[in-house]
Amino acid sequence: MTYLERFDATPESEQFALARGWLDTEALPFVNELREKRPILKTSVCTFVANFDDVIETLRVHQVFTVEPYYEKMKPYLMSEDDTPVHFRDKSAMSAFLDRGDIPRIRALVGQETKAALDTANGQIDAVAGLTRHVPIRVVQEYFGLDIAPEAKLAEWSFWNQYDAFHNHPWDIVADRQMVLDNVARSKKELVAAIAMLLAKKEAMVLTHLPMGDTVVDRVMKTHIETPGQFELQWKGLNIGGLLIGTVETSSQATVQALAQLINRPDALQAAQQAANYEDPTIFDGYVWEALRFDPISPYLFRRSNADYTLGAGRPWQTQIPAGTAVLPLVLAAMHDPVRFPNPEVFDPTRSQLTNTFHFGYGLHECMGRYVGGVIIPEIIRQVLLRDGLKQISPLDFDGKPLPEKYMIGWDA
Ligand code: HEM
Numbered sequence: 001m002t003y004l005e006r007f008d009a010t011p012e013s014e015q016f017a018l019a020r021g022w023l024d025t026e027a028l029p030f031v032n033e034l035r036e037k038r039p040i041l042k043t044s045v046c047t048f049v050a051n052f053d054d055v056i057e058t059l060r061v062h063q064v065f066t067v068e069p070y071y072e073k074m075k076p077y078l079m080s081e082d083d084t085p086v087h088f089r090d091k092s093a094m095s096a097f098l099d100r101g102d103i104p105r106i107r108a109l110v111g112q113e114t115k116a117a118l119d120t121a122n123g124q125i126d127a128v129a130g131l132t133r134h135v136p137i138r139v140v141q142e143y144f145g146l147d148i149a150p151e152a153k154l155a156e157w158s159f160w161n162q163y164d165a166f167h168n169h170p171w172d173i174v175a176d177r178q179m180v181l182d183n184v185a186r187s188k189k190e191l192v193a194a195i196a197m198l199l200a201k202k203e204a205m206v207l208t209h210l211p212m213g214d215t216v217v218d219r220v221m222k223t224h225i226e227t228p229g230q231f232e233l234q235w236k237g238l239n240i241g242g243l244l245i246g247t248v249e250t251s252s253q254a255t256v257q258a259l260a261q262l263i264n265r266p267d268a269l270q271a272a273q274q275a276a277n278y279e280d281p282t283i284f285d286g287y288v289w290e291a292l293r294f295d296p297i298s299p300y301l302f303r304r305s306n307a308d309y310t311l312g313a314g315r316p317w318q319t320q321i322p323a324g325t326a327v328l329p330l331v332l333a334a335m336h337d338p339v340r341f342p343n344p345e346v347f348d349p350t351r352s353q354l355t356n357t358f359h360f361g362y363g364l365h366e367c368m369g370r371y372v373g374g375v376i377i378p379e380i381i382r383q384v385l386l387r388d389g390l391k392q393i394s395p396l397d398f399d400g401k402p403l404p405e406k407y408m409i410g411w412d413a
Helices: 003-008 012-025 027-037 052-060 068-074 085-097 100-119 127-132 134-144 151-167 177-207 216-222 232-263 266-275 282-294 370-385
Strands: 040-042 047-049 124-126 303-305 309-311 319-321 326-329 408-410
Touching: 003 012, 003 027, 012 027, 047 052, 052 309, 052 326, 068 151, 068 303, 085 216, 085 232, 100 127, 100 134, 100 370, 124 127, 127 134, 127 232, 127 370, 134 151, 134 216, 134 232, 134 370, 151 177, 151 232, 177 216, 177 232, 216 232, 232 266, 232 282, 232 370, 266 282, 266 370, 282 370
Parallel strands: 047 326
Antiparallel strands: 040 047, 124 408, 303 326, 309 319
């Protein structure tokens, strides 16, 4: 039986759980079938959208398909606002502080940190704890300037905030929602206290004209930003906190999933290992973005509609989406659409790279940290692939959580 035959034969009250389960366990064949046979699939909890053009339209028409689901998780943050003055100001200001001129030195920092971790690991490492969480946290500490707590604490705060914001919605299957809410409440409290201390110290340095560094936090603190209706320091704290939460688990998940894809594709791995030695990383990076096309950080993004809307207009699958619908654009399905990605099942490191993919989102809410993530992810993997005798010791393990927890790899020490 096909997925849709099984779906149709299931009582309506159980259809969502069935479809959602497939997204966790066999996402690619399921979303491929949806795109081919029923590109808009309604369930009692949410509507799945699988056609490339409809995915784009859902993310482009932010007046209707809003980021309201983020609102209860992060309230006044730029990510939970659509096309408002606050979203425009905050994303513009923070993007300017994340100066793209810094990207080569961020890549160099990532390279040094990854190499150091590998050199001291004696031929075997849990890539999640030892690399894909550890190295982004070093970027958060060194480049962003959020050196406010031990690494384990930064990891814990970032983990729970990410879990709640992205994986604790009605369309997520969560064993214990209250446990997540309790942990995120505690993490937020501790994070706010630590950021308040940092801000007090930096503000004192600004006021007394003490020399400051050039981290992103230093840049934010040295700048006066008009924040009508909000205390400026509160604005600064919120957006500084967003840097930690935006960076660690996203980078970790993307890096470890792309690494696992490469390690499990011997031909691609061998070619990527050769490209890892090239001075210009562009060719190498193509292997990483292509690996991520097979296993992106999430097979979907999510929005909630605030008006009735016809999706797939003029196509055989045209569907009326009522106001108030949770809509999940299946970016995995879009990135395997044979019209846009010829022979989508073939691993081709020369195809679209970062354009035409959804690795960093699309449209108004496209990732603010995409240039930073754009070097963290491939450079960690490049350093790993430079080791001889690279092998997977045990498969990628989520330990029942929505984010990767463990990936044991080894090499010739
Ligand atoms: C490296 C530091 C990062 C920072 C500071 C950051 C921050 C952000 C922010 C603030 C947004 C919301 C933008 C808006 O609403 O206009 C965003 C969106 C997004 N980010 Fe990042 N991010 C980072 C890394 C990453 C990485 C590594 C990935 C995955 C590979 C990623 C994937 C995304 C996606 C998919 C969205 C769109 C979410 C949506 O449309 O609902 N980000 N990021």
